[in-house]
Amino acid sequence: MALIPTELFQTLELFFFFILIGYTIGSAFLAVTVKSVYHAVLWLVFTLLGVAMIFLLYAESSLLLVIQMIVYAGGITVLFVFAISLSGKEAMFEEQKDLKLLDWRLSFAGSFILLLIALYVLSRVSSIFWQKPDLTNKPSEIDLIRDMAKMLFTVHGGTILVLGFLLLAAMLGSVYLVKKEVEDI
Amino acid sequence: MTDLDAWVFVGIALILFLIGFAGFIKSQSAVRMLISIEIMINSANINFAIFALYNDLTFVTGHVGVIISIALAAAEAAVGLGIILSIFRTHGTIDATDFVKLKG
Structure with a gap:
């Protein structure tokens, strides 16, 4: 019980x-x-x-x-x-200043229009899409992590490679941005 | 867990995205703009993770998407904050409305 x-x-x-x-x-x-x-x-x-x-x-x-x-x-x-x-x-x-173009009224109006568009699009989607499926055959957590590790090195291998280059470029770029100014001083 | 439909979480993600969007337009501090972008990226991550469970047969592809998105967000934050520090050294402010040199 x-x-x-x-x-x-x-x-x-x-x-x-x-x-x-x-x-x-x-x-x-x-x-x-x-x-x-x-x-x-x-x-x-x-x-x-x-x-x-x-x-x-x-x-x-x-x-x-x-x-x-x-x-x-x-x-x-x-x-x-x-x-x-x-x-x-x-x-x-x-500091809150008076802006000429962008103020909070415009930001909230833009958000509201986005909300209306999103609600319209979501209302067109079939209800089967939203329902929770039967999860009795769901693999265990450890199997999921193993599958994910396999996919990261096979199906998504190219993406991970590009991501590695991107992170390298981000690291070098941020070091360059800050270092150059120090030399100028 | 109670069986909640996916649209509940899509709605939550939508609200988070709109809060981030409104904050991005409203804010003048460049750091707060980056904070708003992080909130918007997180709302996208919620959708990835939820639909990995609800509509993905292998249960994994959405999680890979979240991991890639988090790595992208880390790179974006590092470069963004580097730019902000660089601008602070040259301009003495991080107010986004003061950066008008490229305006022409």
């Missing part, structure tokens, strides 16, 4: 789902609206952790959770904090 009745368990799951979604979307909203850029990076970390929880609970992939936490929440955000620290005191707070 289960410790918690099934109906209560499903209600609790749904309750937790709404808390998770509210946490993720609320953090994203605060990341783009809060005044201090330092605090925006902190809210970005919370958003990334919320997305990592969605990967674990609803996409059923613990590998993506780990990658998201290590690379995004751990690595990129530290890069952001260093960039803000090196950019002086003025960079920490965003």
Whole structure:
């Protein structure tokens, strides 16, 4: 016999789902609206952790959770904090000026139009596309990771190679961008 | 887990994308523009991961997409922040509305 009745368990799951979604979307909203850029990076970390929880609970992939936490929440955000620290005191707070062309009304109007277009496109998609399939034959997590490793070196081998060159170019480019200015000083 | 349909997560990804889009247009700090781009990339990653489970027979291709997308985001953040630091050294500000030299 289960410790918690099934109906209560499903209600609790749904309750937790709404808390998770509210946490993720609320953090994203605060990341783009809060005044201090330092605090925006902190809210970005919370958003990334919320997305990592969605990967674990609803996409059923613990590998993506780990990658998201290590690379995004751990690595990129530290890069952001260093960039803000090196950019002086003025960079920490965003000054609100009167812009001639782009202001918040235009941004929200553009978002709303995008939302309408997306809702129209999504409403044309067949309902079979959305339903959760029968996952009884789903391979175990370790088999999935093995399959993924095989695909990364066979089917997607060219993409990984291009990605390696891109990362090399990004590393050399950022070193060049910063180094040249140091020599000028 | 309760069986939620995929459109729930597509809706969540859509809301995250719109928040990122609005933030990108609204913000004046170049760092916050990069933060908004990261939020938009994450909304795309949610779609990749969810449809890997819902509509992919091998369950793997979408996850490969997420890994590639995260690597791209890391490269983009490194180059973007390098450019921001370089501009700060020459201009003394990272306000995106002050970079008007290419405007002509």
